[in-house]
Amino acid sequence: MTATAYDFAYVRKEEEPILAPPRRESGIVAWMRTNLFSSIGNTVLTLAGIAFILWVVPPVIRWAFIDAVWNGTSREDCVAPGAGACWAFVEAKFAQFMYGRYPIDQRWRVDLTGILLLIGLIPMAIPRIPYKKENAFYLLVIFPILAFWLLVGGFLGLPYVETSLWGGLLVTLVVAITGMVVAMPLGVLLALGRRSQLPVIRFLSITFIEFWRGVPLITVLFMASVMLPIFLPPGVNFDKLLRALVGVALFTAAYMAEVVRGGLQAVPKGQYEAAQAMGLGYWQMMRLIVLPQALRVVIPGIVNSFISLFKDTSLVLIIGLFDLLGIVQLNFADANWASPQTPLTGYVFAAFVFWLFCFGMSRYSIYTERRLQTGYRR
């Protein structure tokens, strides 16, 4: 097995010098070359984009941070020429933005409700944590009762707090969360009803859905607040917030129904047949086979409806309830804080809070979609 010289035509005697790596394959320059400057058109767009950012971002940063007034006690601090955002205003009014006119010495009840909600919500949102059934029971049965007791009160030792005193983020969250929790099951039932074989149920579902979808939410709220009392016998008075809750929930349910119906239609007929052939009843088939698949398909649509609902809560202003946006706006009229920067600051703050919640929902829905995708992995 010894190799003799004539076995090989050419044998290299010393090592070749190592070549430098091709410059354009990696590194930040190469990345920019392929992604930002790959053609004349892209170069122009990149430069235009950079110019736009330079034009917009620095003034915004200057307004929001550098020139902003962070501390202060009145408008005097915010009217100085060249002053930016009047964060002192937000700071001074923060408690009101959160609770509205909820009595100051009772605000711990709102805080406690929020903590109780988080105690249920956080473990529910993390898939790895067990006891989902018990958790859901807490969130859907125990928590609402506790929340009602804490927020409204009037029994078991807590003084009654009228809902007309509620406001700010509290109202926004109460309307949005109740709306979502009621609209979701109702929407599913309406969607099933619309596809039902029974003509009466189908007709009622279609009527309901088309009525609520055909009317603007403002009209619904307005009618609930102005028209309803006309038809009700004198003396009978529904709580204003309750009216808004019912209106918003039914309105959202109609939209939800159509979203869910889209999902139901996406489940192949074979799934229904397989479920039927093994003897599952209608509700078992829907609950175990069809809805899990249908709802998974429409997660983006459902979250879309939720986000839309969350922002639509601002419309309760129409019937004299002050949600977060409403109460921020209300405070623009405070003579102590009236300054050129106050409204803009207030709106930016409100927008930021809304955005936080909506963005959170959006991210969580994407996470859920990915997680549930695993079942379909090939």
Next chain:
Amino acid sequence: MTESAAAGVVAPPHEGQRPLSQEVVVEISAMNKWYGDFHVLKNINLTVTRGERIVICGPSGSGKSTMIRCINRLEEHQSGRIVVEGIELTNDLKRIDEIRREVGMVFQHFNLFPHLTILENCTLAPIWVRRMSKRDAEQIAMKYLERVRIPEQANKYPGQLSGGQQQRVAIARALCMNPRIMLFDEPTSALDPEMIKEVLEVMVDLAEEGMTMLCVTHEMSFARQVADRVIFMDAGQIVEQNDPENFFNHPQHERTKLFLSQILH
């Protein structure tokens, strides 16, 4: 009328292999079905006895799938009678569920539930329909998954399995309900050729254990091997039925001869 009279020849027992039970488990008499104006099934008469293995063949659109789907009421019939395990199929939902509990079905496209694991697919009906405990249901499921030779896939999802494996799971899933009759609706038509064999093997095993089977299929080798009776359907009618020996070697009707000449070479 003459045609259906001729078709009514009852097949003799299969070459004395085993005597067929006289217990009637499915009886279809003078059954008709329409889709709107289209007359899909015309005056169907069919009696199936316990343990009988029936293969139904015929050109596409001849109504063979529709006929077996009528047996567990996935399709409704408009006239005539269908009696399964002594229960007549009517609009009574309770009776329909009773029948469906006793009749297992395997579909062309498997129809496994994609959001459940293989094991969950198999235990779902025993738990929810038979009210079995989860442990018992899982035990039975594993037994049948072993019988279709894929116990190791129990915790995967259907999307991770090949077509042949999925169809075997579908068979196991149906068996978990301990059915007395099995319906197969073209179980191998959606499979690649090399996977057909593994599914047919499972079906042959099942047939040899004495399961009552009605099987719509184009697998004539399967028909020859296990069928007690082969039924040929065309244009919504049962044209001819006979034991496989006579059916393949001495077809009586022109239409049958033509069909056989097209699928057998």
